[in-house]
Amino acid sequence: MTDPILQAKGLVKRYGRVTALDHCDFELMPGEILAVIGDNGAGKSTLIKALSGAVIPDEGEVWLEGKRVNFQSPIDARENGIETVYQTLAMSPALSIADNMFMGRELRKPGFAGKFLRKLDRPAMEKFARQKLSDLGLMTIQNINQAVETLSGGQRQGVAVARAAAFGSKVIILDEPTAALGVKESRRVLELIQDVKSRGIPIILISHNMPHVFEVADRIHIHRLGRRLTVINPGDYSMSDAVAFMTGAKEPEREAA
Numbered sequence: 391m392t393d394p395i396l397q398a399k400g401l402v403k404r405y406g407r408v409t410a411l412d413h414c415d416f417e418l419m420p421g422e423i424l425a426v427i428g429d430n431g432a433g434k435s436t437l438i439k440a441l442s443g444a445v446i447p448d449e450g451e452v453w454l455e456g457k458r459v460n461f462q463s464p465i466d467a468r469e470n471g472i473e474t475v476y477q478t479l480a481m482s483p484a485l486s487i488a489d490n491m492f493m494g495r496e497l498r499k500p501g502f503a504g505k506f507l508r509k510l511d512r513p514a515m516e517k518f519a520r521q522k523l524s525d526l527g528l529m530t531i532q533n534i535n536q537a538v539e540t541l542s543g544g545q546r547q548g549v550a551v552a553r554a555a556a557f558g559s560k561v562i563i564l565d566e567p568t569a570a571l572g573v574k575e576s577r578r579v580l581e582l583i584q585d586v587k588s589r590g591i592p593i594i595l596i597s598h599n600m601p602h603v604f605e606v607a608d609r610i611h612i613h614r615l616g617r618r619l620t621v622i623n624p625g626d627y628s629m630s631d632a633v634a635f636m637t638g639a640k641e642p643e644r645e646a647a
């Protein structure tokens with residue numbers, strides 16, 4: 391059997407009296423799209439934050455590629471190849487697409503100019519940004535120097551996903567990527583998710599949108615009351631079964647081990 395690329399065992403996170411994660415297990419397999427679904431307040435965001443360094447769990451373990459990790463910050467997780475695209479996109483609207491793709495990891499000019507004068511290597515950054523967007527079929531965006539605020543919601547989400555795919559060598563986490571988008575834009579982002587997957591990068595997709603989840607997910611992690619209730623294959627269950635498991639209206643035959 392293949393080993394998970396990213397795994398969590400017995401995660402606990404308490405906020406005062408609220409137990410957001412209650413001995414939660416998690417497994418992401420190489421190359422898969424794993425959806426994480428659950429009712430409001432079930433603890434999905436907290437799980438994702440614990441996997442991406444934004445929250446430090448009170449108990450439990452996180453393993454990446456078979457090695458125990460203890461991420462202290464999102465930057466730490468990022469340096470280890472885990473990229474997260476949050477619902478509230480962390481982008482600077484007034485900056486260009488190229489600048490947004492590099493935020494915090496700009497390329498400097500070679501030699502003295504870059505090392506000491508901190509001069510940016512703009513041509514190299516633009517070339518890289520253009521390449522990444524075109525790899526993902528996003529070149530409907532004409533001008534890489536266009537400010538992000540002039541893009542549509544779907545295009546922005548596309549830039550954020552392209553940025554994650556460009557740097558996230560191991561795992562990409564997408565938090566509600568289609569929540570704010572129209573039908574056409576959502577479609578494009580779903581295609582983008584599949585493109586990223588076809589390039590071998592596994593994806594964790596948090597979503598409340600059942601049709602989107604059932605369309606793209608290989609497996610669905612159902613979260614309830616701070617823990618993994620079960621993992622289902624979308625082919626084996628209906629959307630209403632999934633919602634019933636999520637809300638507790640129905641119990642799965644087999645709980646997660």
Ligand SMILES: Nc1ncnc2c1ncn2[C@@H]1O[C@H](COP(=O)(O)OP(=O)(O)OP(=O)(O)O)[C@@H](O)[C@H]1O
Pocket residue numbers: 405408409410428429430431432433434435436437
């Ligand atoms: N920073 C915090 N301080 C206090 N309580 C928190 C904090 N973050 C989350 N919680 C609580 O932990 C529980 C789980 O929240 P979380 O945001 O992880 O759920 P969720 O499944 O992502 O919900 P939603 O689908 O509504 O975004 C909730 O009861 C929430 O109120």
